[in-house]
Amino acid sequence: MTGQAADTIERRSGVSLWRQIADRILQAIAIGDFAENAALPPEVALAERYGVNRHTVRSAISALVQEGVLRAEQGRGTFVLSRKRLSYPIGARTRFSAGLQGQTSERHIVLLAFSVEPASQRVAEGLGLARGAEVIRLETRGEADGRPVSRAAAWFEAKRFAGIDKAMAQTGSITASLARFGIDDYLRQSTVLSARHADAADLADLDLQPGAIVLVTMAVNVTPDGQPIQFSESRFPAERVELKLSAL
Amino acid sequence: MTGQAADTIERRSGVSLWRQIADRILQAIAIGDFAENAALPPEVALAERYGVNRHTVRSAISALVQEGVLRAEQGRGTFVLSRKRLSYPIGARTRFSAGLQGQTSERHIVLLAFSVEPASQRVAEGLGLARGAEVIRLETRGEADGRPVSRAAAWFEAKRFAGIDKAMAQTGSITASLARFGIDDYLRQSTVLSARHADAADLADLDLQPGAIVLVTMAVNVTPDGQPIQFSESRFPAERVELKLSAL
DNA sequence: TAAAGTTGTCTATTGATATAGACAACTATA
DNA sequence: TATAGTTGTCTATATCAATAGACAACTTTA
Numbered sequence: 001m002t003g004q005a006a007d008t009i010e011r012r013s014g015v016s017l018w019r020q021i022a023d024r025i026l027q028a029i030a031i032g033d034f035a036e037n038a039a040l041p042p043e044v045a046l047a048e049r050y051g052v053n054r055h056t057v058r059s060a061i062s063a064l065v066q067e068g069v070l071r072a073e074q075g076r077g078t079f080v081l082s083r084k085r086l087s088y089p090i091g092a093r094t095r096f097s098a099g100l101q102g103q104t105s106e107r108h109i110v111l112l113a114f115s116v117e118p119a120s121q122r123v124a125e126g127l128g129l130a131r132g133a134e135v136i137r138l139e140t141r142g143e144a145d146g147r148p149v150s151r152a153a154a155w156f157e158a159k160r161f162a163g164i165d166k167a168m169a170q171t172g173s174i175t176a177s178l179a180r181f182g183i184d185d186y187l188r189q190s191t192v193l194s195a196r197h198a199d200a201a202d203l204a205d206l207d208l209q210p211g212a213i214v215l216v217t218m219a220v221n222v223t224p225d226g227q228p229i230q231f232s233e234s235r236f237p238a239e240r241v242e243l244k245l246s247a248l
Numbered sequence: 249m250t251g252q253a254a255d256t257i258e259r260r261s262g263v264s265l266w267r268q269i270a271d272r273i274l275q276a277i278a279i280g281d282f283a284e285n286a287a288l289p290p291e292v293a294l295a296e297r298y299g300v301n302r303h304t305v306r307s308a309i310s311a312l313v314q315e316g317v318l319r320a321e322q323g324r325g326t327f328v329l330s331r332k333r334l335s336y337p338i339g340a341r342t343r344f345s346a347g348l349q350g351q352t353s354e355r356h357i358v359l360l361a362f363s364v365e366p367a368s369q370r371v372a373e374g375l376g377l378a379r380g381a382e383v384i385r386l387e388t389r390g391e392a393d394g395r396p397v398s399r400a401a402a403w404f405e406a407k408r409f410a411g412i413d414k415a416m417a418q419t420g421s422i423t424a425s426l427a428r429f430g431i432d433d434y435l436r437q438s439t440v441l442s443a444r445h446a447d448a449a450d451l452a453d454l455d456l457q458p459g460a461i462v463l464v465t466m467a468v469n470v471t472p473d474g475q476p477i478q479f480s481e482s483r484f485p486a487e488r489v490e491l492k493l494s495a496l
Numbered sequence: 497t498a499a500a501g502t503t504g505t506c507t508a509t510t511g512a513t514a515t516a517g518a519c520a521a522c523t524a525t526a
Numbered sequence: 527t528a529t530a531g532t533t534g535t536c537t538a539t540a541t542c543a544a545t546a547g548a549c550a551a552c553t554t555t556a
Contacts, residue, residue, distance in 0.1 A: 008447075024447075027444055027447070056513085073532090075523035077531095077533080194278070195486040196275055203258070210263065213461055245441065323551070
C-alpha cells in the first residue's frame, strides 16, 4: 500500500468514505500487496493513511469481514482471509464448469427461472432472428463450491430448443442441455465486456453487499459452422472473479 | 426502464442514493432503453419510480449532466446526449489506435511519466524476468477525439528497450516505439480482466467523476515466437468504453 | 391565451455518515 | 508481570445527504 494518489479518498463523491476505504483495501489485496493470512496495518495506521477517523476505517473493515475477505481478531490484528479471485477463462470454447475446474472442487448451474418471450432487438440481433421471434429465456446462477460466481440470462430460439429448460433443470449444465438437441460442440463467437454496480437482483442472487461491482459479458455462442444458438448476458462479481482471455 | 428489481435503490449501502440513480440511468441508456436524444421520464416520475425525493433525482441528473451524458432544458425535459460507449477490441493483435479507428477520427497516446525500477513479482512474472531485474515503466493515457479513454502502466526490460520512453514521447504509439527496436509485430499472449472503482489518479487522468468504475486489464504482449516484451495494466472508464473480445 | 407540465432555485428540517473521546478487553512483547 | 499495542464498544456531536415545501421561469398543449 503505497503513498500515492491511489490512497486518497474523495469526499462528497457519492461513495461513502468507508466504502472507498474498503475498495482500497480490496485493491491492495488484489494486486498482491498482502499475502494470504497477512496482517493489515493497524486501524490507527489506516486512519492516518487515509485521513479519516478510526471509526470510519472500522466501518470499512466491518464490511469486508461481512464479505468474507478479512478476519479481525481482538488484541491481535486484522488478517486477509486466504481467498483469491477465481480466474474464469473466456476463449473459443467458454465453458462454465470446465473453466473453473482446476480452481474449485464442484460446480453446477442452478436454473432460477425460465420464460418464453418475443425476442427484443438485441436478443434478435444476437441470435440472428427476426425481432419478436419466440425465444426461451433461462435465468441461471453458476455456483462453485457452494458460492455463487455468476448470474446469467440466456436466450434460445424457442422452436429449435423447446424443452431446454427441463434439460437445464435436470443436468445443471448448458453443454449437457445443448447435447440433448444434437449440439455436441459450440464456440464463443463474440463477447462484449463492461462493468457496473450490482443491482438488487445481483445482490440477492450473487450474495453481494451493496456497492459491489459486477463484470457484465454479452456473448454469442455458435455451432462450429457458425450458426447462432445462444445469446447470453452474464454477471460476475468483480471482487470474486476475474476473467482470463486465453492465449490464441 | 422496467419495474423489475434493477430499479430498486439500496439505502445505507455506502453508495449515495443519487449515485445509484445516476448508475441506473446510465444502465438504461447502455442497454438501449433510451435512444440518442430521447427524453428521460420527468423528474417527478423518476422520483416516484425510485422511491426517492425529486431533489435526489436532480442530484443524479446534475452529475450526469456534468459527465456529459445528459442535457437538461428548463421547461422542456432531460435528454440523452448522443454518445455510445466506444468498443475496444481485444484479440491476437490488440492495438490502441487501430482498435478504435472506425469509431473515432483521431487517436494518440500521451506519455505521462516514465521511470526505471526493479521489477516487482508480478512484473517479473509477466515479462519472464528475475524479480528485481531493471525495467522501464511508462505511464500513458490514451486519447481519442480529445477525450481520455484509457490509462496504462507498461513495463519493458530496461536492457533491451533503453530509450523507449523517448520513442514513446516522439511517436505517441506503442507499436511505432517497438518498431524502433526491431519489433515489427507482436501478439497479445494473455489478458486478465477485472473492475473496480476509479482511484484518484484515474479520476484525474481519465476526467471522471468520483464513483466511476474502471475496467482493468493486465496483459502480456509477446513477439511472434513467444518472447515476452511488454507487461501492462490498463484502465478503461466503464461508462465510456466496453471491451470487445474478437472472434477466434 | 390560459392551463398544464417541466426544470430550476430557495429555505428549512430530518436522517445518515463521520468524527471525537473514553474506556474495556484481548494479545503480544519485554 | 507489567507495559504496549491492538480490536471492540459506548456515548455524544458535527457534517453531509435526503427530504420537504413553495414558488419562479420556461415550454408545451389545448
